[in-house]
Amino acid sequence: MIDVNQAVQLIAAQAASFGTETIDLSASLNRILKEDWIVDRDLPPFDRVTMDGIAIRYAAFEKGIRTFSTEGVAPAGAPQMTLQNDAGCLEVMTGAVMPLQADTVIRYEDLDLQDGMATVLIEDIARGQNIHVKGIDRKAGEVIVAANTRIGAPEIGIGSSIGKARVTVAALPKVMIISTGDELVEITRTPEPYQIRRSNEYRMRTTLQAQGIQADADHLPDDPAVIREKLAVYLDQYDALILSGGVSKGKFDFLPEALEELGVEKLFHQIQQRPGKPFWFGRYQGRCTIFALPGNPVSSFMCLQRYFVDWLNLCLGAKPTPRPMAILTRDVPFKPDLAYFPEVKLSYNDQGQILATPVIGNGSGDFSNLAEAEAFIELPRGKNVYQAGEVYPVYIYR
Numbered sequence: 233m234i235d236v237n238q239a240v241q242l243i244a245a246q247a248a249s250f251g252t253e254t255i256d257l258s259a260s261l262n263r264i265l266k267e268d269w270i271v272d273r274d275l276p277p278f279d280r281v282t283m284d285g286i287a288i289r290y291a292a293f294e295k296g297i298r299t300f301s302t303e304g305v306a307p308a309g310a311p312q313m314t315l316q317n318d319a320g321c322l323e324v325m326t327g328a329v330m331p332l333q334a335d336t337v338i339r340y341e342d343l344d345l346q347d348g349m350a351t352v353l354i355e356d357i358a359r360g361q362n363i364h365v366k367g368i369d370r371k372a373g374e375v376i377v378a379a380n381t382r383i384g385a386p387e388i389g390i391g392s393s394i395g396k397a398r399v400t401v402a403a404l405p406k407v408m409i410i411s412t413g414d415e416l417v418e419i420t421r422t423p424e425p426y427q428i429r430r431s432n433e434y435r436m437r438t439t440l441q442a443q444g445i446q447a448d449a450d451h452l453p454d455d456p457a458v459i460r461e462k463l464a465v466y467l468d469q470y471d472a473l474i475l476s477g478g479v480s481k482g483k484f485d486f487l488p489e490a491l492e493e494l495g496v497e498k499l500f501h502q503i504q505q506r507p508g509k510p511f512w513f514g515r516y517q518g519r520c521t522i523f524a525l526p527g528n529p530v531s532s533f534m535c536l537q538r539y540f541v542d543w544l545n546l547c548l549g550a551k552p553t554p555r556p557m558a559i560l561t562r563d564v565p566f567k568p569d570l571a572y573f574p575e576v577k578l579s580y581n582d583q584g585q586i587l588a589t590p591v592i593g594n595g596s597g598d599f600s601n602l603a604e605a606e607a608f609i610e611l612p613r614g615k616n617v618y619q620a621g622e623v624y625p626v627y628i629y630r
Contacts, residue, residue, distance in 0.1 A: 233504055233509075234503060235613065236571045236610070236613075238500070239539065240539070243539055243542075249402070249549065250403040250404065250405050250547060251402075251403045253400070253403045254399065255401060256398060257397055257398065261384070261388065263382075263399075264380060264381070264401055264549060265377060265378075265381045265387070265400070265401055266380070266549070267379055267399070267400040269376050269378075269391065269396060270394075271370045271372050271373065274367035274371055275370040275393070276364050276367070277366065278330070279366050280328070280329070281308075281326055281327065281328045281329075281330055281363065282326060282337070283326060284325050285323070285324060285337050285341075285343065286300065286321040286322065286323055286338050287322045287331050287336070287337050288334060289315065289334055290335050293336070298351060300319055300320055300321035300351075301320050301321070301350075302323055302349070303315065303316055303320045303321065303322050305322070306322050306328045308325050308326065309328075312330075312331065313331045314333055315333040336360060338361075339362065342354045376390055376394065377390055380551050382551070402550075404445050405445065405472050406469070406472075407447040407471065407473075408448045408449070408450065408469070408470045408473050408474070409437055409440075409447050409450075410450050410451070410452060410463075411432055411433045411450075411475075412452045412459070412475065412477040412486075412487065412527070432533075435532075436532065436536055437449060439533075439629070443544055445544075450462065450466075459487065463491065467520050474536070474540065475522070475523070477526070479501075479525070479526060479527075487524050488524070491514060491522060494516070497514050501513075503571075505573060505613075506568065506572055507534055508534050508538075509570070511531075511535050513539075521543070523536075534608050534627075537627045538627055555626075555627075556625070557624065557625055557626070558609060558623065558625075559581075559585055559587050559588065559622070560609070560619065560621065562589065562620045563619050563620050564611065564618040565617050566615075566616065569614070571612055572611040572613075573610055573611070574609060575591045575592075575593065575602060575607070576588040576605055576606070576609045577604065588607070591605040606628060606630040607629060608627045608629070609624050609625070609626045612624075
């Protein structure tokens with residue numbers, strides 16, 4: 233049995249790239265960018281009007297001119313116009329190209345505009361106001377989004393603005409989720425008194441969907457021959473297998489033996505933690521990583537959040553982000569010499585700090601308790617009581 237830190241190190245050592253692929257920008261949300269995005273022209277590409285109003289020459293205002301005759305209208309999307317006279321102005325719309333021979337924009341709100349004459353009503357005017365200057369955001373040739381950035385809505389907007397219709401991203405692993413156990417039935421069936429519906433598969437598939445992975449799924453009976461036969465196929469077809477159930481020490485826990493018989497290298501079995509102690513982890517011929525998780529729903533869900541998601545981000549080369557830390561709101565007694573991952577509800581205090589209130593359920597089989605919380609908090613082994621006010625990392629699953 234190993235501790236959490238050793239498990240993290242062993243799992244991280246098995247991180248490997250799955251290559252890259254080029255996809256439509258519109259399909260790239262939450263993917264990891266694998267190219268630098270270069271600005272193809274200055275941003276903004278021209279001196280851009282930022283307020284509806286009139287464009288004037290500031291020197292004319294300095295000379296005392298307060299009423300300007302309008303020479304025309306410059307809308308957004310039209311070619312650049314030219315202001316002809318010191319005492320003239322051009323009406324300009326937000327987004328328009330700033331006219332030549334003009335250098336200042338005065339808002340409509342600060343004008344009296346009648347019969348083609350615009351009278352300025354205020355004295356607080358600054359040269360160059362209400363103009364978004366060409367190239368002030370980025371110059372052509374500069375990197376605007378760096379490789380290994382996770383693509384979100386802001387990046388998709390930027391990509392659109394620089395013409396990135398197709399983008400190169402980290403390829404995702406091909407993943408199979410496998411549940412085991414004769415007590416499990418399809419969710420469409422009415423279980424017998426001795427059966428339960430399969431829920432881990434759906435919970436884990438949803439977690440992977442949030443990471444952009446559309447995982448396949450299968451269910452295996454408690455039959456060693458069938459388990460070996462199916463695993464032999466999946467080990468060659470997938471980059472990662474996520475199994476739930478069958479990894480403890482019961483008479484029907486066939487997975488550890490089957491995996492080792494098929495040549496999977498066991499890197500560890502059992503972690504000093506609760507829930508999720510029976511976790512089995514291994515690697516097959518350098519090409520398939522196996523996360524064999526306990527069957528209890530809270531255990532498998534916690535292990536997926538704590539270990540698989542971090543491994544996936546390492547594989548994809550995602551920029552590391554700081555782990556959120558939260559303050560315990562009450563004492564948590566826990567006597568076993570294990571790391572403890574209780575579920576917590578999150579809130580915020582007046583200082584903007586995250587508060588974690590434990591939501592203690594009825595053990596690792598109490599999946600209903602997951603709906604009452606938003607995260608797991610990691611309480612390291614070595615203490616009997618974790619006190620209110622202490623700060624620990626949280627793994628947010630909502």
